[in-house]
Amino acid sequence: MKSKPFLIIGGGGHGAALAEILIKQKKNIVGVVAPELTAGHILFQGMDHFLNDDDILKFRPEDILLVNGIGSMPYKSLREDVYNQFKKQGYKFATVIADSALVSDYSILECGVQVMNNCVVNVGCKVGENTIINTSTSIDHDCIIGAHCHLAPGTTLSGQVVIEKNVHVATGVNVINNVIIGHNTIVGVGANITKSIPSNSIVYGARSVIKGLGITHDC
C-alpha cells in the first residue's frame, strides 16, 4: 500500500530539514504551506507553494498527511496551535523518522513525532505527539517524553528520564538517569541536569566568559 502524499506546513529551516528527509525516502510531497519561504529555496523549488493555512482545507483529511515544519521556540505556541487546529479538523500528522536516525523497535512514537538526522531513541521509550527529537539527540532506554516538546540538537538523555509535555530542551543539554522534568519547563543551552525539575521552571546552564584577545591577527 502506498503512503499518502505529504503536505509540509512551514517554509523555514525546520521545514526544509524535514523536506530533505522525506525526499531521501522518496515520499510524495504535494507542497509546502508558508506565507514566505525563508530557507531551503532550492529544495522547495519543485513543489507547489501555498500561501495560507486555509489552503490546507483544499485537501481532504483522509487524502494527505500533514508535516509540521514549524520550528519550536520557547514562549511561542505557533507550532502547537497549528497542530491542534488541524488535528481537531480531522487531519493526521505524519511521524517522520530520518533514515540516519535509529529508533528502537520496542519504543513508541505518537503521531507527528519528528526524529531528525543522527538521533537515537533506545529500547522502551515513549514519545508524545508533535514532539521534535532534533538532530544528533540521544535518548537512552525507558525514557518517557511528553507531547509538544522540543529536544534541540545534541541533547543527551540517559536512561529512564521523564520529560513531561510542553518542555523546551535547548541545544546540548545533558540529563542523568531517573530524572523527571516537569511540564512547561525551559532548559537552557548546555544545562547539566542532575535532579528533577518542577513544572513551569526555567533552568539556566553554565554561562561562558568572553575575553578580547587584544591582538589583531592578520588574516
Added chain:
Amino acid sequence: MKSKPFLIIGGGGHGAALAEILIKQKKNIVGVVAPELTAGHILFQGMDHFLNDDDILKFRPEDILLVNGIGSMPYKSLREDVYNQFKKQGYKFATVIADSALVSDYSILECGVQVMNNCVVNVGCKVGENTIINTSTSIDHDCIIGAHCHLAPGTTLSGQVVIEKNVHVATGVNVINNVIIGHNTIVGVGANITKSIPSNSIVYGARSVIKGLGITHDC
C-alpha cells in the same frame, strides 16, 4: 563457523539495550539471568529467564558467551564483581559492538567491551575489558581506556586521551586531547576536562540554576 550462544546477565535497561543490539545481529540468545526483569519485558519475552547467578553454572564455559547486562553506577561494584567471578570460573564475556556504532579496524577492544548505539571509536584506540562505551559516545584517535570503565551516553573524548581503570564518566562529559584521567575517578555530568585528573578524584561539572516561572501557562 557459527558464534556461540549468548547468555545475558541483568534484566534492566542496560541488559535490554544489549539484547536489542544482539537481536538485530541475529545472535542466538539462550536466556537472561536476573532476579526480576525491570525493563525490556516485550523484548525478553521469548527468552528463558533464569533467576539466579548460579543458573549460569548449568552452562559449560566453552559452550556460551556471557553478556554483562548489569549497568554501571558510581560507587557500585556489582558489574565488575560479576565479571571477575565468572571470568575466574573460565567463562568468556562477549565483546558487543552495535551495528550503528563505528569502531576503527585499527583499534583494539578487550573481552566484554560494549560499544552501544551510534558510538565512534576512531583509529589507534585501546579499550580494556568490561568497559561500557555508552550510546552516542565519541572517542577520537589514539585514546586508551582502562578496564571496568563506563563512558556514559554522549561522552566526547578528543585524541590521545588516557582513562585509567575503574573510571566513571557521566553523561555528556567533554575531554580535550592529551589528558590523563587517573583510576577510580568519577567525572560528573557534563564536566569539561581540560587538564589531567589524579586517581581517586571526584570531578564536578558546572551546576545549572532552576528558576520558577511564576506563571501558570494553561495547557
Added chain:
Amino acid sequence: MKSKPFLIIGGGGHGAALAEILIKQKKNIVGVVAPELTAGHILFQGMDHFLNDDDILKFRPEDILLVNGIGSMPYKSLREDVYNQFKKQGYKFATVIADSALVSDYSILECGVQVMNNCVVNVGCKVGENTIINTSTSIDHDCIIGAHCHLAPGTTLSGQVVIEKNVHVATGVNVINNVIIGHNTIVGVGANITKSIPSNSIVYGARSVIKGLGITHDC
C-alpha cells in the same frame, strides 16, 4: 572517471583518521608526507613515506589531490600555512567526507573541507576551504562556516549559526541558533554560546571542580 590519487600531508592522529576514511572508500593513497609518523603506524605501513614537504613537488599539481592531515590547534598556523603554500603552487586539496557522516545534498563544502566520522551537515549550509568538521559534530540547517576553522569533536551548532574564518571551536561546544562568532576567535571546551561573539575573542566555558576522594579503593 577514476579519482586522482591522494597524498596525505601529516603523519599524526588527524592524518591517520583521514587515511582510514579514505582507505574505507578504496581511494588510491600514494603516500604520506611527514618528518616522522607519530600515530597510525600500522595504517601507514603499506604507503610510501616522504620526509619533507618538498617531496610533494615531485608530483605535478594536476596528477594528485592533497589531503591536509595536519591537525588544527589554537595559536598554531601550520595547517593553514601548508594549505596556502601548496594552493598557491597550483595544488588542489581534496574534500573528504567520511562514509559515516551525513552531508545534505543542499549544502556546499569548499575545497579541502574534512567532514569526519558521524558528523551531520544539514540542509542549506556552506563550509569554507580547509575547515575541519571533526568527529561527531552536528551542524544544523543554514549555518555558514568560514575557511580554516576547526570544529572539534562533539560540537553542536543549531540552525543559522555563522562562524567566520579562522575560528577554533573546542570539544563539545554548544551554540544556539542565529548566533555569529567573529573571525580569529577561540571557543573553549564545552562552552555554551547563547549570543554573538566579537572577532578576536577567547571564550571560556564552565570550569569543573576536582575533589580528592580521600579513600584508596582497592583495585
